[in-house]
Amino acid sequence: MTTVRTRFAPSPTGYLHVGGIRTALFAFLLARQANGQFVLRLEDTDKKREVAGSDQHLMDSLKALGLQYDEGPDIGGPFAPYRQSERLDHYQGWAKKLIDSGRAYADPYTSAEVEAFREQAKATKKPFLFRNHRPENPPAWDGSQPLRFKSDPKAYDWQDAVMGKLHTGPEVVDDFILVKSDGYPTYNFAHIVDDAEMEISHIIRGQEFLASIPNYLNLYEALELTPPIMATMPHVLGPSGNKKLSKRDGAKDVLDYLREGYLPEALVNFIATLGWNDATEQEIFTIPELIEKFSLEHVGRGGARFDEQRLLWMNGSFIRNLSLDELFERCAQFWPPEAADASDDYKKQVLGLVQERLKYFGELPELSRFFFIDLPINADLISSHKQLKKYEPQQLKLLLEKVANSLESSDFTASDLQERLNVLLEETGEKPAVLFSLVRIATTQAPASPSLAETLSVLGKVVSLRRLQAQLAAL
RNA sequence: GGCCCCUUCGUCUAGUGGUCCAGGACGUCUGGUUCUCAUCCAGAAAAUCGCGGGUUCGACUCCCGCAGGGGUCACCA
Numbered sequence A: 001m002t003t004v005r006t007r008f009a010p011s012p013t014g015y016l017h018v019g020g021i022r023t024a025l026f027a028f029l030l031a032r033q034a035n036g037q038f039v040l041r042l043e044d045t046d047k048k049r050e051v052a053g054s055d056q057h058l059m060d061s062l063k064a065l066g067l068q069y070d071e072g073p074d075i076g077g078p079f080a081p082y083r084q085s086e087r088l089d090h091y092q093g094w095a096k097k098l099i100d101s102g103r104a105y106a107d108p109y110t111s112a113e114v115e116a117f118r119e120q121a122k123a124t125k126k127p128f129l130f131r132n133h134r135p136e137n138p139p140a141w142d143g144s145q146p147l148r149f150k151s152d153p154k155a156y157d158w159q160d161a162v163m164g165k166l167h168t169g170p171e172v173v174d175d176f177i178l179v180k181s182d183g184y185p186t187y188n189f190a191h192i193v194d195d196a197e198m199e200i201s202h203i204i205r206g207q208e209f210l211a212s213i214p215n216y217l218n219l220y221e222a223l224e225l226t227p228p229i230m231a232t233m234p235h236v237l238g239p240s241g242n243k244k245l246s247k248r249d250g251a252k253d254v255l256d257y258l259r260e261g262y263l264p265e266a267l268v269n270f271i272a273t274l275g276w277n278d279a280t281e282q283e284i285f286t287i288p289e290l291i292e293k294f295s296l297e298h299v300g301r302g303g304a305r306f307d308e309q310r311l312l313w314m315n316g317s318f319i320r321n322l323s324l325d326e327l328f329e330r331c332a333q334f335w336p337p338e339a340a341d342a343s344d345d346y347k348k349q350v351l352g353l354v355q356e357r358l359k360y361f362g363e364l365p366e367l368s369r370f371f372f373i374d375l376p377i378n379a380d381l382i383s384s385h386k387q388l389k390k391y392e393p394q395q396l397k398l399l400l401e402k403v404a405n406s407l408e409s410s411d412f413t414a415s416d417l418q419e420r421l422n423v424l425l426e427e428t429g430e431k432p433a434v435l436f437s438l439v440r441i442a443t444t445q446a447p448a449s450p451s452l453a454e455t456l457s458v459l460g461k462v463v464s465l466r467r468l469q470a471q472l473a474a475l
Numbered sequence B: 001g002g003c004c005c006c007u008u009c010g011u012c013u014a015g016u017g018g019u020c021c022a023g024g025a026c027g028u029c030u031g032g033u034u035c036u037c038a039u040c041c042a043g044a045a046a047a048u049c050g051c052g053g054g055u056u057c058g059a060c061u062c063c064c065g066c067a068g069g070g071g072u073c074a075c076c077a
Helices: A018-033 A054-064 A088-100 A111-123 A187-197 A207-223 A254-259 A264-272 A287-293 A308-320 A324-330 A344-357 A361-371 A393-408 A414-428 A432-444 A452-459 A461-474
Strands: A005-008 A037-040 A104-106 A147-149 A156-160 A164-168 A177-179 A202-206 A229-233
Touching (some): A005 A018, A005 A202, A018 A037, A018 A202, A018 A229, A018 A287, A156 A207, A164 A207, A177 A187, A187 A207, A254 A264, A264 A287, A264 A308, A308 A344, A324 A344, A344 A361, A393 A461, A414 A432, A414 A452, A432 A452
Parallel strands (some): A005 A037
Antiparallel strands (some): A104 A147, A156 A164
8 A cells, every 4th residue: 555665864973883773774674675665864953963974974884784775865865855954944834834723832931941940840850841831921933942842741552563552641741842942953843744744654763762752643643644653673782781782882883893894794684683583493684585574573672682792603604605706705805915916816715715714804814814924933833732742843843844745746736635644644653633733833823724735735835845844944 | 750661591582371391593511523723513501481469270471569671751863
């Protein structure tokens, strides 16, 4: 019947963290699922809090995660403009309508006077209600005073797509400010006007707005508008679990995760399953699967804690599922500087070995550096090795010489190397834990590496033998 | 303080009166994959379902209280 139109409506006051992205993601999924539209609207009505450049940053973040909107400030759309500061005339029109119908009035008090009312309420441990101080004969509104909504307090029962049946009494409905004295509308007013004009069908927003919804319902009535479907999302909690994830407590910019080498689809999967599941045992979803399977009914009502370990696991899982070519393309920015001169073909060979141990691309340098550069001899690797430290340098030297001799005539295919290493095991009578560790340390100067034969094969004959000689000289 | 929301393994969760002495996943631990790290596989430990009452033959699931946590009471969104 009606088209599904959802929106993400952030204020440009900073970056987007996981909690904010989740609201956007769910709105996006809902729209895509129904072949509807996902709208980005910037709520820039508070000039004081606005952070320069954050509007672009928000748009970049959404796009980087694949949450492309169909209408928005930078791409326009049938209901442009999508920036509230450019829609002031719209709010004026609706404000006029409220004034004319006697449902809005000028607030005659100074801020000090209102503050005194507030203090008074606080002192008596009562909630502050402006309507208790509603002026009998308010002056005509000339735009220099705040314009307030003349509320019609009543009880409300309504249905929230996530929370279910909700109820409040008349005591929460109040005369809130529609238009500030600087001429800008408040969120409370502007979002209702815009959602109506932009034909938004579902409002998805955080729990912090729950207490205000009765006020919105009251305003919808005064404006003679039908409210959209409302869906209230529980908060994403910080790692300690007792408060809402927030920038102040170190919640990261989602773009930082991408910079550290997390995949957008892993991040999206993680964020989606933070409080949502499809009631099966599936844990990993592609974005098309999320679009197909998402539903508001399966969003949990309790806050979900942000668990970075789970994100790490999920990201590793996505990395392992990449084809070698995809992996190569997507981790291009993460190579160590030493890899600058390496060929694409060589890098791909390295990736083939390193793929299954990458949890995020930020680990690529430490995992791959020795493939590109001879690292300095690190004596600690032997002296702290559980088995090798029991050996005399002479014994180790003898072993390495045998290895070097054998590898001299190898063609350095992984299979030939493996065969030779096995023969060496028999000849020397050493355990793999000893011989392989020794060769690994000599050729990589790293405590861990991919399986030895494959590592040597990728390093190649020249490099491998050179490093063996260097280790021999150091013993 | 008023009002509102929430409450199942450490964490994310399944679960809509019996098939649940509660299932999956992350994490942890153990073992295996002729070496390390990782992967993969197998297995283990891990929730008296916030507490107390009811309703019922039977409750994690329904009702009532309580407690704890969170939100809100801005010329911020």
